[in-house]
Amino acid sequence: MSAVAAAGPLLEVKGVTLQYKTKEHLVTATYRVDFQVFKSDRFVILGPSGCGKSTLLKAVGGYMQPTEGSMSLNGAAIKKPGSDRVFVFQEFDQLLPWKTVKENVMFALTSSRRLAGKAAEDKAMQYIEKVKLTKFADNFPHMLSGGMKQRVAIARGMAMEPDVLLMDEPFAALDALTRRKMQEELLQLWDDTHFTVLFVTHSIPEAVLIGNRILLLSPHPGRVKAELNSDGKDNLSADGKQLSDRIHDMLFADQIEEEVTPHG
Amino acid sequence: MADNVLVQRPEFVREIESSAYGVVEKPLTTWERIFNNAAVRKGLILLMLATVWQVYSALLNNPLLFPKFSDTISAFYDNIMNGVLLARGWFSIKVLLMGYAAGLFLAGTLTAFAITTRIGNDFLETLTAMFNPLPAIALLPLALIWFGLGNGSLVFVLIHSVLWPVALNTHSGFMSVSQTMRMVGRNYGLAGPRYVAKILIPAAFPNILTGMKIGWAFAWRTLIAAELVFGVSSGSGGLGWFIYENKNQLEIANVFAGLFSVIIIGLFVENFIFRNIELKTVRKWGMQS
DSSP: OHHHHHHOOSEEEEEEEEEEEOSSOEEEEEEEEEEEEOTTOEEEEEOOTTSOHHHHHHHHHTSSOOSEEEEEETTEEOOSOOTTEEEEOSSGGGSOTTSOHHHHHHHHHHHTTSOOHHHHHHHHHHHHHHTTOGGGTTSOGGGSOHHHHHHHHHHHHHHTOOSEEEEESTTTTSOHHHHHHHHHHHHHHHHHHOOOEEEEESOHHHHHHHOSEEEEEETTTBEEEEEEEOOSSOOBOTTSOBHHHHHHHHHHTTSOOOOOOOOO | OHHHHSOOOOOOOOOOOSSOOOOSOOOOOHHHHHHTOHHHHHHHHHHHHHHHHHHHHHHHOOTTTSOOHHHHHHHHHHHHHTTHHHHHHHHHHHHHHHHHHHHHHHHHHHHHHHHHOHHHHHHHHHHHHHHTTSOGGGGHHHHHHHHOSSHHHHHHHHHHHHHHHHHHHHHHHHHTSOHHHHHHHHHTTOOHHHHIIIIIHHHTHHHHHHHHHHHHHHHHHHHHHHHHHTOOBTTBOOHHHHHHHHHHTTOHHHHHHHHHHHHHHHHHIIIIIIHHHHHHTTTTTTSOO
């Protein structure tokens, strides 16, 4: 633990306020948010819709600038999108339909001028194998199921070997069974390579399962409510409550208790 | 109590056997497969139309107004064999390709300008709004004054007929590229011309192709019409001129043969050239079903 602390945080977000304009309003998405991500963290940003978690991830990706505060990766300020922070989106159209699975992964490597030719192909195949899609390497994305498409996107992100992988609700568009499987696969991949991932979700069980550190945001605008540790097992804590229940209570504490009608 | 409302049934679990079911996949019958071929279906329609033509013209029996299908075909065959139609067709296609290529090039330049700057965007929108509804042939008198009788005028009106539909479609294609795809491109460090070439153009390709098809059809129509108006320059002319000439000589079967060639070239480009481009690109990629 102390060795990690000595190495310092990989990603540091300090007092970040994010605002964007719609046609009629200036919306404050997050207000003075701080957090630190260390190497090999599975850092989850969790919050209800409207807490600015996706906007926060976009800002880390370099797609928007904070109106206040600072963000730095390895000590360097984040100014624009770059291939040291690779995105995995929720939408299936993040894969380029005119490229095969292999070409999609290679596209990332060649476009960013990391690798070229045979070296790019080898690296691509190596990561496609990791997500168990070797058989489908020459298929076009439209022939794949939703889960397979997300696996390609993950392979593409991981093949870049970025400092941090940014995942924006990557499994939200999948059915429950596939989602469950993908979560397990992601953890297996992490066991394998210990990549650093910043994972945005609105699902409490997903956060508890995936994250080793969970940042809770409150909505309208997003402010940091808590940062919790998780070992993925949803254990009982000192106050006798399961982690997911604690998170649930914290997220919904501000809301008026909805009336519960018991069955029976 | 809920127990009284629900009907109680025992649970069961079955062993799934692997071989006891019937047909899961069965090939289609030959007839179904033949009829699934679009070329066969369209061929049948053509055959039907030709039959209607032949029967009607035989009943009418007036070769000056409406020659028989068989007469048209033989006139077509004769004119192919003596080389007249081929030469005229080639003349038309040559001019057409010149105008089409220049139109595509200009459309590309204009759209590139439009997506990179806001003023370029306004420029393109204003120009397309002004010129797209203007029939190219309406510019012909002006073109004749500017460029004289000859290919220059033809190419000018052709450019006008290709440029606007292609630019309009390409532009709307670029605008509708999804936000996710744009972010993916930028994530991997693409910017400027590489971003346009590697993300925008392929992502907008269905629209670009539609624009090219519309542009082709417009150009082809404009060309034939323009040739009908003046047609001949330096002793040779295109298909439009062939039609006009034969009308003057009351060779109506030849007129039909000329029209027939116009149609055949149109069908060929649509069903072979564009169709193959489509199959190798947007359909293969699943961007169009």
